[in-house]
Amino acid sequence: MTTTPAPKPAAAAGGRAGMKKELPEKFRSYKHVWVFIELERGHVHPVSWELMGEGRKLADKLGVQLAGVVLGGAGEDTRAAVQECYAYGADVAYLVESPVLADYRNEPYSRCMMELVNKFQPEILLLGATTLGRDLAGSVATTLATGLTADCTELAVDADGSLAATRPTFGGSLLCTIYTLNFRPQMATVRPRVFSMPERQEGKSGPVIEYEFKMIEDEIVTKLLQFIPDRDSNKSNLAYADVVVAGGLGLGSAENYQLVKDLAKALGAEWGGSRPLVQRGWIPADRQIGQTGKTIRPKLYIAAGISGAIQHRVGVEGADLILAINTDKNAPIMDFAHIGLITDAVRFLPALAKEVRQRIAPNTRSRLVG
Amino acid sequence: MHLVVCIKQVPDSAQIRVHPVTNTIMRQGVPTIINPYDLFAIEAALRLRDKHGGKVTVLTMGPPMAEDSLRRALTYGVDRAVLLTDRAFAGSDTLATSYALSQAILKIGQTYEPVDIVFTGKQTIDGDTAQVGPGIAKRLDLQQLTYVSGVNEVNLEGKTITVERRAEGGVQILKSNLPCLITMLEGTNEIRRGSIDVALAAARAEIVTWNAAAAGVAEMGKCGLKGSPTVVKRVFAPSPRADKAKIIDIGGLTPDAIATKTLDEIFNRLPTIEKELTAMAQG
Ligand SMILES: Cc1cc2nc3c(=O)[nH]c(=O)nc-3n(C[C@H](O)[C@H](O)[C@H](O)COP(=O)(O)OP(=O)(O)OC[C@H]3O[C@@H](n4cnc5c(N)ncnc54)[C@H](O)[C@@H]3O)c2cc1C
Ligand SMILES: Cc1cc2nc3c(=O)[nH]c(=O)nc-3n(C[C@H](O)[C@H](O)[C@H](O)COP(=O)(O)OP(=O)(O)OC[C@H]3O[C@@H](n4cnc5c(N)ncnc54)[C@H](O)[C@@H]3O)c2cc1C
Numbered sequence: 001m002t003t004t005p006a007p008k009p010a011a012a013a014g015g016r017a018g019m020k021k022e023l024p025e026k027f028r029s030y031k032h033v034w035v036f037i038e039l040e041r042g043h044v045h046p047v048s049w050e051l052m053g054e055g056r057k058l059a060d061k062l063g064v065q066l067a068g069v070v071l072g073g074a075g076e077d078t079r080a081a082v083q084e085c086y087a088y089g090a091d092v093a094y095l096v097e098s099p100v101l102a103d104y105r106n107e108p109y110s111r112c113m114m115e116l117v118n119k120f121q122p123e124i125l126l127l128g129a130t131t132l133g134r135d136l137a138g139s140v141a142t143t144l145a146t147g148l149t150a151d152c153t154e155l156a157v158d159a160d161g162s163l164a165a166t167r168p169t170f171g172g173s174l175l176c177t178i179y180t181l182n183f184r185p186q187m188a189t190v191r192p193r194v195f196s197m198p199e200r201q202e203g204k205s206g207p208v209i210e211y212e213f214k215m216i217e218d219e220i221v222t223k224l225l226q227f228i229p230d231r232d233s234n235k236s237n238l239a240y241a242d243v244v245v246a247g248g249l250g251l252g253s254a255e256n257y258q259l260v261k262d263l264a265k266a267l268g269a270e271w272g273g274s275r276p277l278v279q280r281g282w283i284p285a286d287r288q289i290g291q292t293g294k295t296i297r298p299k300l301y302i303a304a305g306i307s308g309a310i311q312h313r314v315g316v317e318g319a320d321l322i323l324a325i326n327t328d329k330n331a332p333i334m335d336f337a338h339i340g341l342i343t344d345a346v347r348f349l350p351a352l353a354k355e356v357r358q359r360i361a362p363n364t365r366s367r368l369v370g
Numbered sequence: 371m372h373l374v375v376c377i378k379q380v381p382d383s384a385q386i387r388v389h390p391v392t393n394t395i396m397r398q399g400v401p402t403i404i405n406p407y408d409l410f411a412i413e414a415a416l417r418l419r420d421k422h423g424g425k426v427t428v429l430t431m432g433p434p435m436a437e438d439s440l441r442r443a444l445t446y447g448v449d450r451a452v453l454l455t456d457r458a459f460a461g462s463d464t465l466a467t468s469y470a471l472s473q474a475i476l477k478i479g480q481t482y483e484p485v486d487i488v489f490t491g492k493q494t495i496d497g498d499t500a501q502v503g504p505g506i507a508k509r510l511d512l513q514q515l516t517y518v519s520g521v522n523e524v525n526l527e528g529k530t531i532t533v534e535r536r537a538e539g540g541v542q543i544l545k546s547n548l549p550c551l552i553t554m555l556e557g558t559n560e561i562r563r564g565s566i567d568v569a570l571a572a573a574r575a576e577i578v579t580w581n582a583a584a585a586g587v588a589e590m591g592k593c594g595l596k597g598s599p600t601v602v603k604r605v606f607a608p609s610p611r612a613d614k615a616k617i618i619d620i621g622g623l624t625p626d627a628i629a630t631k632t633l634d635e636i637f638n639r640l641p642t643i644e645k646e647l648t649a650m651a652q653g
Contacts, residue, residue, distance in 0.1 A: 040538060104537065105544075106504075106514045130538050135516045138504025142468060147599030150499035164603070170381075170496055176605040183599040222513050222546040225532070229540040242646065268650040285557060299643055300636065310608070321640050323632070324615060333615075339635055340615035343628060351625035355633050360647040 021160055021181045030184035033059040034094075034122040036113070037070045037085065038132055040104055041227070042077040044084060046197060046240065047128030051190060052088040053198030054155055055126055061157040065091040067122070071112055073102030086204035093206065094120065098213045103224045104132050110139040112213050117144060119211070122185045124163050126155075129189035137189050147180030148187040153194050153314070163188065168291065168314055193239045193295040193318060236270060236286050236294075243269035244298045244319075246289055247277065248312075250305020250326060250345055254282040259349040260304060266356040272296070274306050290315035304345035308333025325349075371424035371526060372483040373415040374475055375448070376506070377408040379432050379439040380496045404439045407491030409561040411554040412446055414521065415489050416562065422526060424486075425449040427478055431459060431470055437577050444572035445564045451575065452478060456582040458594050464497070466597035468505025474585040475510060487531070488512060488551045503553035513550035519558050524548075 035055045038045040052068065059066035068085030072078035074097040085093040094116060100108040113136065117125065125140075127133040129151050141148035149165035153175070156164045163186040166177045180186040238244060245267065247260040257277065264271040272287040272294065289296055291311040297318035304325040306312060313336055316322065324337035325345045334340045341348065381400045404412075415426045428443040430436050431454040440451035454474045462470065479485040488510070493500035500516075507514035517536040522543070524531050535542040536555055564572070582593065591597060618635060620628045637644045 038538075045538060103542075106507075106516075110508070131517045131536060132538055134500045135504060135514070138464075138501040139508045139514060141501070142465060142505045142508040145465065145599070147601075148464065148499075148501055149600060150501060168608075169498070169605070174605055175608055177603050179601045179603055180599050181601055222515070222544055224542055225545050226543040227537070227540050228543070243643075267647060299640060299646075314608075321636065321643075322615075323636065329617060334617070335614055337615040338639070339632070340617040341620065341628070341632060342617060343620060343625075348625050348628060351629040352632060355626065355629035356647075359633060360644065 021162060023182055023184075027182075027184040030121040030123040032065045032067055032120075032122050033062070033124045034067045034069050034126065034185070035090070036125065036127040036133070036136070037068045037081055038128050038130060039070060039072045039078065039081045040132065044081050045128055045130060045132075045192070047130060047133070047190070047192040049084070049088045049200075050192070050195040050197055051126045051128060052085070052090060054190070054195045055124075056089040056198065058124060058155060058157055058163070059091075062123075062161060064123070067092045067094055069094045069113075069116065071096045071098075071101045071109060073097065073099055082208055083205070086206045087200050087202065088198055089201075091206055092209060094209050094211060096211045096213045098215070100215050100217055100220060101213070103227070104136075105220065105222055105224060106135055106139060107220050107222060108213075108215050109136050110143065111215055113140045114143045115213070116211060117185060120209075125185040125187045127187070127189050129191040133189055137187060141187050144183075144185070146183040146185060146187060147178075148189070149178045149180070150189050152188045152190050155188060155190070162186070191295050193297045196297060196318070236272070236284075238270045238272050238287065238289065238294045238296055241270035241296065241298050243267050243300045243302075244272060244289070244296050245269050245302045245304070246272045246274070246306060247304050247345070248274040248306030249276050250307075252305075252346060254280070256346050257282050259346065259353075263302070263349050263353040263356070266353045267300075267360075269298075269300075269302075274309075274312055303333060303337070304349060306333060307331050308336065371418060371422045371486050371524070372479075373418060373424065373426045373487050373489060374478055374485050375408070375411050375415045375426060375428045375443075375489040376471055376502070377412065377428055377430050377439055377443060377491070378405045378494050378496075379403070379430060379436040380405045380494055402435075402438065404442055405491055405494045405496075407493055407495070407554075407556050409491075410556055410558055411489040411491050411552075412443060412448065413559045413561045414518075414552070414554050415487070416447060417559070418487070418521065418524060419449075422524060425483065427452060427482065429454065429471065429474055429478065431455070431462075431467060431474070434579075437579075440577050441572055441575070444575050445569045446562060447564050447568050450482070450578065452578045452580065454580050454585055456587075456593075458582050458590055461595035461598060462593065463598035463600040464499050464501035464505055465599055466593055466595075468502050468509055469589075469592045469597060470582070470585075470587055471502070472506045472509035473587040474580065475506065477580070477584075477586045480586075484549075486526075486548045488549070490551070490553045492517065492553050492555055500553070503551060507551035510549075510551070513546040515544060515546060515550055516553045517555050518552045519555045521552070 037048045068090040152165045154166035245264040272289045301319035322337040324333040426448040427450040490503040520534040522532040529548040
């Protein structure tokens, strides 16, 4: 192994940081903010509505319209997704219905998005940083030869109307703000739960702009043979849970992790943990919380035996209330938790679970009897 | 069968520290490693080669010292290593990186054997965008298969491939054509340990080193800073939250008493949660 003097923070090192915006003529007509609506097997991924909430703010700041872009097979689900766009704040919706768009595949989706962008010319295009969104965004940005900022945690419009996209880097230890100054659209992806869900407003509607997509199945090379849904029992709902209990290395052993599950059960909560627990096989990978795991936004987050490394912190900061249980009062987690308990988690967790069972389920007994 | 694996040399981010006073990254002495996600791509390619015959070529774009990563890859038993290095590539974002790599892959195909599959990792641990794989696929007009958890079948005569792809909420079984680009999901295999013989050979092996011209990179305007639409304006450390955690005083209390006190504190701060929990508990 050798050492490197310079893992450069991208272009910052090149002195372009001071570069002025000179938007080429051909891009000056690009206007409005678009959110790609991720519709799969009849369901819209909630990240699309989270983006709609944030897109609304950007559009208002810029004084432009906010649009939802819905691609899918012809049918009720697709139409329903269009209606939902207005409920979550869109001024207008773009709709493309085609049999080739029924299931997500890169080829038809990226071609269709490219055609839409070239025809209607949005200035900003936002997508969820899901497996689908990342697959699509990377190829659309390449085809359009524009900039794409990944996994943003903050989006803003600066004084001259450019999108300022802030994202964590180097495993979360630093943040950087990235611009796509001279190209359009300015593209960004955002992970689920980084932004909060906007309020849903009933009874809204608006214009639908339908686009006819001419691609046919014969032109598409990659075929979907089968979709095997995850079994529900395996699926964690961490990202959208109201209460999450998590454990870290401070628990000392895989057996002690059961205490976290017990408390989660008492609270009706989801359970998760820090990365080392995944690496040791104490918990499955989809239970990892943090930069390289799930981002969570629960009302209540209980972290037991977790030190609060920055990579963990960035995944939990959206929680309303964080309770940290740690034997070390100087653990970094005390810098961002709201309540700290300096005690042995292994002894304390069972006591808390018992207390919870006593206090929040007073009627359980009578229900069982009755 | 010819498989090209793109690997990136990255700083071992577990060891990156931020200077507590100046908030700048402390780069001195940070060891470099092969991007851990890329090891899954290397192993997947080696397994296909072992099964179907052929060659595995690893490719990296980076400064001359990125050669270390290529040598490491050779110890796993890859057949050939190509280093793409040129000052003109400095400051590349993902668009420029994928352009340079795609040109080098074309050149590799012309110089050696035609390429059947290009592999990349899912993402890196430093830039962490997961954008370079799709970028290469689009530029070379390859079928794009991302988040692949397994290659089920390759038919070299028919030029077809079947893979499992991790999607939201399930797994897609996709059938596609060669040539294609695969971004390999982590945890899908384990990198082998090369034999001593292979390691010794790796130390002496020639690393093919190309600058932009040698790799046939035609449009320099698409490279480096010039070819990068994104501009990093500011790098900064996250600001610490103003108020630290309120530490609950537990002096002399039993775990049960602490539990009561803790739950009081939680309900006090989140008045709605008590009702919600009770409602949930009663189904
Ligand atoms: C690129 C990269 C990505 C990463 N991504 C993630 C990620 O997504 N998520 C993540 O979590 N980590 C991630 N990490 C790892 C992260 O840096 C930390 O190493 C990790 O979060 C530490 O886990 P921990 O808090 O469980 O363990 P430790 O840091 O070892 O902390 C254990 C804590 O338990 C306390 N403790 C000990 N005994 C007890 C006891 N009996 N009762 C109560 N407390 C006790 C200790 O005081 C200590 O604070 C990433 C790292 C890198 C380099
Ligand atoms: C802090 C920071 C933030 C950045 N943010 C952005 C951003 O938001 N948008 C943007 O466009 N650029 C960004 N960049 C620039 C980007 O990191 C570089 O372009 C980098 O060369 C490739 O991107 P990546 O590391 O994200 O790779 P990924 O796209 O995450 O890498 C995927 C795979 O591509 C292959 N690969 C990647 N780089 C190479 C290489 N040099 N040689 C061979 N194979 C490779 C590997 O197989 C890897 O597993 C950022 C850079 C830094 C340092």
